[in-house]
Amino acid sequence: MIQIILIAIATLLIVVSTTLGFVNTIKGNALEKKLIAISTGINELKEKSAASEELAKNLGGEQKKQVDPHWAYDGDLGPAHWGVDYPVCGTGQSQSPIDIRGPFEKTLHMISTAYTTGPLQIINNGHTLQVKVAPGSKMMVNAEPYELVQFHFHRPSEEKIDGTPQAMVIHFVHKNEEGKLVVLGVLLKEGMENQIIKSIWANAPQIAGPMVADTKTTINPNDLLPTEKSFFEFSGSLTTPPCTEGVTFFILKKPMHISKEQVAAFPFSMNARPSQPLNGRKVLTN
Ligand SMILES: [Zn+2]
Known part of the structure; x- marks a missing residue:
C-alpha cells in the first residue's frame, strides 16, 4: 500500500517537473534539479519501506513457527495426541x-x-x-x-x-x-x-x-x-x-x-x- 502511494507521488512529481521545465525555461533548471532530488529521495524511501516490509514478514513467520499450532497441553492437541504429528511422543x-x-x-x-x-x-x-x-x-x-x-x-x-x-x-x-x-x-x-x-x-x-x-x-x-x-x-x-x-x-x-x-x-x-x-x-x- 505504502509503495503504491510512493510510486504515485514520484510519478506526479516527475510529470510536474517535466511540465515546469517546459513552462519556465529560466528558473526551470534549478527547480527541476530540486524536484529530481525529491524524486530520488522518494525512491530511497520506497526501498527502505520494501526492506522493512520484508523484515516484518520474516518476523511474522518466525513468530508463527514459535507458536506451533500442532500441539498444546489440553484438548484435541493435548499430550495424548502428540504422537499423531510427532511419532516418538507416542511410541x-x-x-x-x-x-x-x-x-x-x-x-x-x-x-x-x-x-x-x-x-x-x-x-x-x-x-x-x-x-x-x-x-x-x-x-x-x-x-x-x-x-x-x-x-x-x-x-x-x-x-x-x-x-x-x-x-x-x-x-x-x-x-x-x-x-x-x-x-x-x-x-x-x-x-x-x-x-x-x-x-x-x-x-x-x-x-x-x-x-x-x-x-x-x-x-x-x-x-x-x-x-x-x-x-x-x-x-x-x-x-x-x-x-x-x-x-x-x-x-x-x-x-x-x-x-x-x-x-x-x-x-x-x-x-x-x-x-x-x-x-x-x-x-x-x-
Ligand atoms: Zn522443560
Missing part, C-alpha cells in the same frame, strides 16, 4: 517426564555448574517462558563439559517425587559438542518470593511473540540453583514435541522457593506433560 520407550520413585541405584556421575552473568533475553514462545543465556555458561558431568543453551519453566513441575509435583520446575538445557543434551531440573516449592524470578517475570512477555533482547537486566542462572547438588538421574526425552530421546536428566533433590503470587503471575496455568512409563529404566542417585 518412544524412554519418555520424560517421570514420577521419581525408589529403589534407586548409585550413579558414577558427578555434576557441577559454572554459569556466568549475562544480559537477560526472554521469549514467550506460546508454550513457556524461555530465557536465552550468553555463551560461556557450562555444566560439567564428570569431565565432560555441556554448554547451557537456555532455561525455561513448567507449571506445575513435570517431574514428581513419589507422586507429588512441586509448584513449578526450571529446566536448564545443555548441549555438548556432539549435540548430546543434558537437562538440569530445579524444583520450585511454594513459599517465599524468589528475587531472581522477580526480575525475570518483570521482563517476561505475557503473550507469545519475538525474543525480548534489550531488557537492560543481567542475570546469573547460578542464582536459581540450590547449593546442595544431590540429584536423581535418569535417561529420558524432550518433554515437548518432537519428544526426542537420548536426553539425560539430573533433577536436584533440594527445591528452591517461589511465592504463590509469582506462580500465579506465570502466563501459563498448566504447561506440564503427564508422567511417562519407566519401561524398565533405572533411576539413579548420588
